[in-house]
Amino acid sequence: MTDVLTPVLTDIWDAEQAWKLATYAERGGYAALDAAFAMSPDDIITAVKDSGLRGRGGAGFPTGMKWSFIPQDNPKPKYLVVNADESEPGTCKDIPLMMGNPHVLVEGVIISSYAIRANKAFIYIRGEVVHVIRRVQAAVEEAYAAGHLGKDIHGSGYDLDVVVHAGAGAYICGEETALLEGLEGRRGQPRLRPPFPAVAGLYASPTVINNVESIASVPAIVKNGAAWFGAMGTEKSKGHGIFSLSGHVRKPGQYEAPLGITLRELLDLAGGVREGHQLKFWTPGGSSTPLFTDQHLDVPLDFEGVAGAGSMLGTRALQIFDDTVCVVRAVLRWTEFYQHESCGKCTPCREGTWWLAQALTRLENGQGSEADLDQLIDQCDNILGRAFCALGDGATSPVTSSIQYFREEYLAHLSHGGCPFDPARSTAWAGTEVSA
Amino acid sequence: MSTTAPLDDKTIAELREIAARYPEARSGLLPMLHLVQSAQGRITPEGIETCAAILEISAAEVNGVATFYTMYKRHGVGDYHVGVCTNTLCAVMGGDAIFQRLKDHLEIGNDEVAAQRQGDSHTVSLEHIECNAACDYAPVLMVNWEFMDNQTPESAVQMVEALRAGHEVSSTRGPKLCSWRETERVLAGFPDGRADEGPAAGPASLAGLEIAREHGWSAPDPAATPAVEAKESDA
Numbered sequence: 269m270t271d272v273l274t275p276v277l278t279d280i281w282d283a284e285q286a287w288k289l290a291t292y293a294e295r296g297g298y299a300a301l302d303a304a305f306a307m308s309p310d311d312i313i314t315a316v317k318d319s320g321l322r323g324r325g326g327a328g329f330p331t332g333m334k335w336s337f338i339p340q341d342n343p344k345p346k347y348l349v350v351n352a353d354e355s356e357p358g359t360c361k362d363i364p365l366m367m368g369n370p371h372v373l374v375e376g377v378i379i380s381s382y383a384i385r386a387n388k389a390f391i392y393i394r395g396e397v398v399h400v401i402r403r404v405q406a407a408v409e410e411a412y413a414a415g416h417l418g419k420d421i422h423g424s425g426y427d428l429d430v431v432v433h434a435g436a437g438a439y440i441c442g443e444e445t446a447l448l449e450g451l452e453g454r455r456g457q458p459r460l461r462p463p464f465p466a467v468a469g470l471y472a473s474p475t476v477i478n479n480v481e482s483i484a485s486v487p488a489i490v491k492n493g494a495a496w497f498g499a500m501g502t503e504k505s506k507g508h509g510i511f512s513l514s515g516h517v518r519k520p521g522q523y524e525a526p527l528g529i530t531l532r533e534l535l536d537l538a539g540g541v542r543e544g545h546q547l548k549f550w551t552p553g554g555s556s557t558p559l560f561t562d563q564h565l566d567v568p569l570d571f572e573g574v575a576g577a578g579s580m581l582g583t584r585a586l587q588i589f590d591d592t593v594c595v596v597r598a599v600l601r602w603t604e605f606y607q608h609e610s611c612g613k614c615t616p617c618r619e620g621t622w623w624l625a626q627a628l629t630r631l632e633n634g635q636g637s638e639a640d641l642d643q644l645i646d647q648c649d650n651i652l653g654r655a656f657c658a659l660g661d662g663a664t665s666p667v668t669s670s671i672q673y674f675r676e677e678y679l680a681h682l683s684h685g686g687c688p689f690d691p692a693r694s695t696a697w698a699g700t701e702v703s704a
Numbered sequence: 705m706s707t708t709a710p711l712d713d714k715t716i717a718e719l720r721e722i723a724a725r726y727p728e729a730r731s732g733l734l735p736m737l738h739l740v741q742s743a744q745g746r747i748t749p750e751g752i753e754t755c756a757a758i759l760e761i762s763a764a765e766v767n768g769v770a771t772f773y774t775m776y777k778r779h780g781v782g783d784y785h786v787g788v789c790t791n792t793l794c795a796v797m798g799g800d801a802i803f804q805r806l807k808d809h810l811e812i813g814n815d816e817v818a819a820q821r822q823g824d825s826h827t828v829s830l831e832h833i834e835c836n837a838a839c840d841y842a843p844v845l846m847v848n849w850e851f852m853d854n855q856t857p858e859s860a861v862q863m864v865e866a867l868r869a870g871h872e873v874s875s876t877r878g879p880k881l882c883s884w885r886e887t888e889r890v891l892a893g894f895p896d897g898r899a900d901e902g903p904a905a906g907p908a909s910l911a912g913l914e915i916a917r918e919h920g921w922s923a924p925d926p927a928a929t930p931a932v933e934a935k936e937s938d939a
Binding site: 495522 | 725726727728730731732733734735737738759768769772773774775776787790791792793795796797798800801833834835836837838839840841842843846848849850851854856875877878879887890891892893895896898899900902904905906907908909910911912913914915916917919921922923924926929
């Protein structure tokens with residue numbers, strides 16, 4: 269049995285100047301690099317495959333398998349691109365990870381680039397987090413100065429350059445092909461696939477795009493072995509992951525645990541839902557994953573468990589909403605977000621998210637009719653699976669799941685002639701007599 | 705905001721330097737536009753033309769990019785650009801109330817600059833923003849893209865007044881706030897040497913780690929698991 273919480277990537281966060289190379293090195297940082305250089309690139313890919321590591325950016329694709337898709341007989345340069353565009357509503361793990369432990373990302377970048385035989389890597393960080401960008405810039409600079417980056421790293425004959433690239437505000441750039449467009453200096457609109465980035469990615473060259481937490485998980489796998497990683501988690505969802513609790517819990521924050529932990533266990537650690545209130549609904553993996561309710565407290569938070577219960581593990585972004593929150597208000601706001609962030613490339617998403625927001629606005633204001641609910645479901649049906657990328661699919665998740673679980677609450681808006689909830693009761697300061 | 709000075713030679717050299725970081729120069733466009741904002745306080749027609757000339761693409765192509773990304777501003781922002789997260793979780797936790805209070809207090813709407821009153825040493829602008837990946841600190845404000853965690857309407861008003869008065873204000877999880885233009889320079893890839901300011905992690909980031917320490921919980925001991933395992937997984 270593993271422990272309830274298993275800090276690996278977060279373990280250094282409480283150290284003095286945790287972000288400095290000296291702190292990281294004192295704790296064995298960059299030791300995995302020599303272990304990696306003693307292996308062949310293919311053996312590293314095999315080790316990562318054997319560990320069972322699956323992408324930590326939401327989709328859960330096996331990381332080692334993604335790497336093995338890079339055609340090594342392609343004469344073009346290979347690239348590694350780290351997706352540090354963390355923007356999915358509720359998701360807040362990569363940002364503190366890069367703030368507190370940027371060197372584990374840099375070490376992961378070096379090993380991963382070596383494995384796929386890339387000599388140039390990019391870390392694409394969303395632009396709206398300047399201090400995180402400072403920390404990663406500084407970590408890369410320190411790694412160059414220490415000989416972990418540049419020419420002939422550790423005498424291995426292997427060369428790697430890393431560029432830290434700031435985005436400029438676009439949720440869609442978290443979609444990997446839109447990210448590549450942004451990194452090529454274009455509007456962030458997704459590309460048609462195939463060809464997949466492994467074959468024709470950045471500059472039409474073979475490219476691996478991985479989430480921050482995925483890449484940061486690689487050094488410990490190389491150092492400690494696949495069996496160590498597999499000792500955590502469940503059969504098909506191995507290893508550790510950062511679970512982000514936010515909203516109406518007493519101790520919101522980051523909890524690094526084996527995959528498969530439940531919300532009930534996490535809430536126990538976090539002191540439960542705030543005093544005097546009940547859990548009403550929550551997202552298992554960000555706003556693009558269908559809502560769960562208090563019926564789902566014991567769903568194992570791994571890829572299969574959450575999928576089996578009708579949602580997606582996503583980014584383990586557990587946004588907790590208590591009984592003071594109007595689900596229609598919540599869903600309308602998310603829908604306005606998707607409408608705003610739709611890149612405009614495809615009709616189902618561009619037009620569909622606009623119409624969803626219109627219908628939901630009416631309902632939240634107590635206008636419209638019950639038939640609007642069926643129309644919403646129908647609209648979602650026409651977006652899901654028909655949009656160019658996952659943004660459109662994600663936009664339907666809160667709508668359909670909220671109607672599934674809270675149809676009565678939608679109807680209550682109609683009978684009440686408006687929203688029956690007082691938003692002041694949901695605030696962080698509600699009950700503390702601070703006037704809002 | 706003062707009248708916009710033309711881009712100087714140093715800035716133009718730095719724009720070229722950004723383009724040279726990449727295997728293909730056009731990849732530099734996003735950071736180059738950040739640098740234009742740092743130099744001129746907004747995306748100017750001159751900035752667009754200059755980027756286009758350096759990258760040997762049309763001004764229309766640069767324009768298309770500059771209008772796609774929300775961080776690029778065609779009109780000026782304040783010395784301190786205040787973003788209030790009003791995505792669902794922050795909105796529910798009080799972001800809506802904070803945004804309303806700041807609009808009332810500053811007497812402006814979304815994406816506007818508050819008037820500089822007599823005695824104000826700095827200007828402030830206001831925008832509602834989407835999720836900024838700090839949900840465990842809700843409700844969250846960003847000032848020049850630095851975290852201001854766990855805000856209330858009162859703390860937000862006090863903060864903007866401190867900024868207007870020219871008092872020193874620090875991010876709750878980062879450095880002393882610098883100006884919007886200085887921030888844009890860091891985003892263009894020119895570090896300002898302030899990476900070591902602020903803590904490694906805020907209190908919420910450490911919530912799980914503290915509980916693990918109390919209980920003595922940790923990841924498995926690597927020595928207790930075989931270093932190299934037989935290949936059994938087909939992933």
